Amino acid sequence: MARIALDAMGGDHAPQAPIAAALLAAAELGPDHTLQLVGQEPVIRDELAKQLAGASPLLQAAAERFEIVHAPDVILMTDKPSVAIRGKPQASMGVGLRLQAEGKSDAFISAGNTGAQMAASVFILRLHDGLERPAIGTVFPTAKQPVVVLDSGANVDCSPKELENFAQLGHVYAKDILGREKPAIGLLSIGEESEKGNAAVKEAHQLLAKNGLNFLGNIEGRDIPMGVCDRGPIDVVVCDGFTGNVLLKFYEAVAPMLFGMLMKAGVTKEQLGAVVHSLDYAKYGGAPLLGVKGVSIICHGKSSPEALKNGILAGLRAHESKMSSHIAERVHA
Amino acid sequence: MARIALDAMGGDHAPQAPIAAALLAAAELGPDHTLQLVGQEPVIRDELAKQLAGASPLLQAAAERFEIVHAPDVILMTDKPSVAIRGKPQASMGVGLRLQAEGKSDAFISAGNTGAQMAASVFILRLHDGLERPAIGTVFPTAKQPVVVLDSGANVDCSPKELENFAQLGHVYAKDILGREKPAIGLLSIGEESEKGNAAVKEAHQLLAKNGLNFLGNIEGRDIPMGVCDRGPIDVVVCDGFTGNVLLKFYEAVAPMLFGMLMKAGVTKEQLGAVVHSLDYAKYGGAPLLGVKGVSIICHGKSSPEALKNGILAGLRAHESKMSSHIAERVHA
Numbered sequence: 001m002a003r004i005a006l007d008a009m010g011g012d013h014a015p016q017a018p019i020a021a022a023l024l025a026a027a028e029l030g031p032d033h034t035l036q037l038v039g040q041e042p043v044i045r046d047e048l049a050k051q052l053a054g055a056s057p058l059l060q061a062a063a064e065r066f067e068i069v070h071a072p073d074v075i076l077m078t079d080k081p082s083v084a085i086r087g088k089p090q091a092s093m094g095v096g097l098r099l100q101a102e103g104k105s106d107a108f109i110s111a112g113n114t115g116a117q118m119a120a121s122v123f124i125l126r127l128h129d130g131l132e133r134p135a136i137g138t139v140f141p142t143a144k145q146p147v148v149v150l151d152s153g154a155n156v157d158c159s160p161k162e163l164e165n166f167a168q169l170g171h172v173y174a175k176d177i178l179g180r181e182k183p184a185i186g187l188l189s190i191g192e193e194s195e196k197g198n199a200a201v202k203e204a205h206q207l208l209a210k211n212g213l214n215f216l217g218n219i220e221g222r223d224i225p226m227g228v229c230d231r232g233p234i235d236v237v238v239c240d241g242f243t244g245n246v247l248l249k250f251y252e253a254v255a256p257m258l259f260g261m262l263m264k265a266g267v268t269k270e271q272l273g274a275v276v277h278s279l280d281y282a283k284y285g286g287a288p289l290l291g292v293k294g295v296s297i298i299c300h301g302k303s304s305p306e307a308l309k310n311g312i313l314a315g316l317r318a319h320e321s322k323m324s325s326h327i328a329e330r331v332h333a
Numbered sequence: 334m335a336r337i338a339l340d341a342m343g344g345d346h347a348p349q350a351p352i353a354a355a356l357l358a359a360a361e362l363g364p365d366h367t368l369q370l371v372g373q374e375p376v377i378r379d380e381l382a383k384q385l386a387g388a389s390p391l392l393q394a395a396a397e398r399f400e401i402v403h404a405p406d407v408i409l410m411t412d413k414p415s416v417a418i419r420g421k422p423q424a425s426m427g428v429g430l431r432l433q434a435e436g437k438s439d440a441f442i443s444a445g446n447t448g449a450q451m452a453a454s455v456f457i458l459r460l461h462d463g464l465e466r467p468a469i470g471t472v473f474p475t476a477k478q479p480v481v482v483l484d485s486g487a488n489v490d491c492s493p494k495e496l497e498n499f500a501q502l503g504h505v506y507a508k509d510i511l512g513r514e515k516p517a518i519g520l521l522s523i524g525e526e527s528e529k530g531n532a533a534v535k536e537a538h539q540l541l542a543k544n545g546l547n548f549l550g551n552i553e554g555r556d557i558p559m560g561v562c563d564r565g566p567i568d569v570v571v572c573d574g575f576t577g578n579v580l581l582k583f584y585e586a587v588a589p590m591l592f593g594m595l596m597k598a599g600v601t602k603e604q605l606g607a608v609v610h611s612l613d614y615a616k617y618g619g620a621p622l623l624g625v626k627g628v629s630i631i632c633h634g635k636s637s638p639e640a641l642k643n644g645i646l647a648g649l650r651a652h653e654s655k656m657s658s659h660i661a662e663r664v665h666a
Binding site for chain 1: 475476486489490521522523530531532534553554555556557558559572573574575576578579580581582583584585586587588589590591593594595598599600604605606607608611612
């Protein structure tokens with residue numbers, strides 16, 4: 001039995017989307033797990049009542065089992081990261097993460113202010129020994145299996161040692177969450193040869209070549225959409241958070257752009273359907289903040305109820321697989 | 334009248350593709366310009382004879398006007414960059430670029446070893462005062478107008494000053510080659526705010542804010558496929574060569590991957606036709622090495638005759654627009 005805390009106030013469509021996501025998750029998970037809705041209690045109760053009007057008795061019963069955890073403050077998308085710690089410690093981020101630090105919750109999921117969530121997660125949950133910063137692991141859909149790209153935005157200037165740590169974090173994520181037996185790790189660079197890349201990447205290559213992971217060597221931008229390089233399928237892409245974030249946002253925009261052009265050229269929505277679906281980020285349910293002692297899942301601010309529900313499922317999977325303990329073992333090693 | 338030197342030995346499909354490109358260009362340009370085919374003379378004459386068998390009298394006449402410049406050595410795609418300068422100075426790269434340095438040619442176009450072409454171009458043509466390294470400017474097709482992204486691979490670790498120089502180079506390219514009146518420059522980062530980005534980008538933002546260019550501020554990966562950010566259309570994207578190269582290779586691979594998925598889902602080749610064409614890199618004819626005193630156009634190793642012909646046209650445009658002198662004025666300023 002897991003207890004999953006959901007930020008009811010976070011994201012562009014809060015509180016509607018988180019509440020709807022909680023109802024979807026409750027229907028899917030059944031009574032074995034507890035959902036904790038964290039936020040302003042009156043707002044949550046109002047929205048719940050609205051969404052439950054006319055709902056099935058099953059859903060009514062599921063909602064009965066929700067735990068509502070009051071958090072008086074609200075963090076805005078425009079607030080600075082530090083607000084979550086110093087300015088508004090009684091907002092849903094601080095309250096939800098403290099539940100976990102105090103052993104009263106197993107995972108925290110939010111579509112709110114990402115910077116604030118990172119800061120609060122590191123401050124409240126703390127990092128595993130051996131890590132200086134957390135990393136965001138984002139799943140990229142590819143023509144074959146999805147790959148996890150990290151860091152995708154938590155760290156902009158990365159040392160070789162940090163890049164090596166990302167490989168360890170990615171290894172655990174790919175194993176525990178994506179179910180890859182022996183995750184294959186690629187180091188993103190601008191040429192296959194070990195001497196290609198910027199200074200940090202070249203040194204990281206040397207570290208990765210001898211740290212016992214299944215290291216494919218350098219991969220290039222062209223290998224990611226296919227999910228494969230000429231040495232085999234890729235499970236984990238290691239890069240600094242600047243490159244990863246640029247790539248992630250580029251990828252999120254390029255498919256809609258192409259689909260728009262295709263529709264103008266007469267391709268129908270129905271024809272695009274299957275492909276659009278297989279590339280849909282909502283399926284992957286948010287990106288875990290890897291390296292913290294616990295589970296903190298970062299969802300896109302624009303997340304739909306479906307995407308947030310998948311974030312809840314990702315949080316559950318991270319908890320059940322003991323991902324955080326596995327990371328502790330890895331970065332200690 | 335311009336004299337354009339074409340590397341007849343460079344690229345995966347040499348000498349067939351360069352010779353075919355020269356014939357296409359000759360037919361399009363007419364007798365006003367001279368094409369200089371640089372490479373092993375017997376190989377060039379053989380290939381020309383083969384391709385001219387049965388050709389129209391017009392094409393036969395055009396080929397008569399080719400200047401064949403003998404270069405005994407051949408640089409392989411696997412050779413190290415230094416080979417162009419020290420190991421094989423009598424290869425087509427060295428010979429073709431020296432023609433230009435000696436005032437006997439106006440532009441050099443190659444689909445050969447990119448590292449060797451960069452090294453030889455800087456060594457033989459030299460850089461304009463005020464520059465420490467050249468930059469590769471690559472045109473990215475977008476949903477709106479194409480944008481030039483630089484650097485896309487010549488420099489991996491870039492200082493803020495270099496990023497500022499890329500903006501100057503991109504300004505001239507967008508004006509002279511893409512015909513943009515007042516090129517709008519975006520600095521690629523991971524957030525719109527000036528304090529977002531890695532150390533070099535944050536400092537470059539400050540430099541760009543006061544150097545008199547039409548600076549849009551930071552842009553994000555998501556703005557590139559649309560060719561527009563919320564402050565307006567983008568003409569130039571400034572980034573370090575690591576990020577630019579990763580993005581370029583990712584972009585080159587993501588469209589074919591999506592098209593492949595769509596065809597599996599039943600979309601026909603005909604339906605994809607117009608969009609595939611509008612994203613075709615061959616149209617943009619190679620990437621100029623910006624910052625050298627002269628014109629050196631880098632084409633993809635896989636370039637088709639059509640792509641190489643467009644490389645020749647790009648070289649001509651760079652020469653006629655006096656791009657190199659305009660760059661000298663900019664980086665002196």
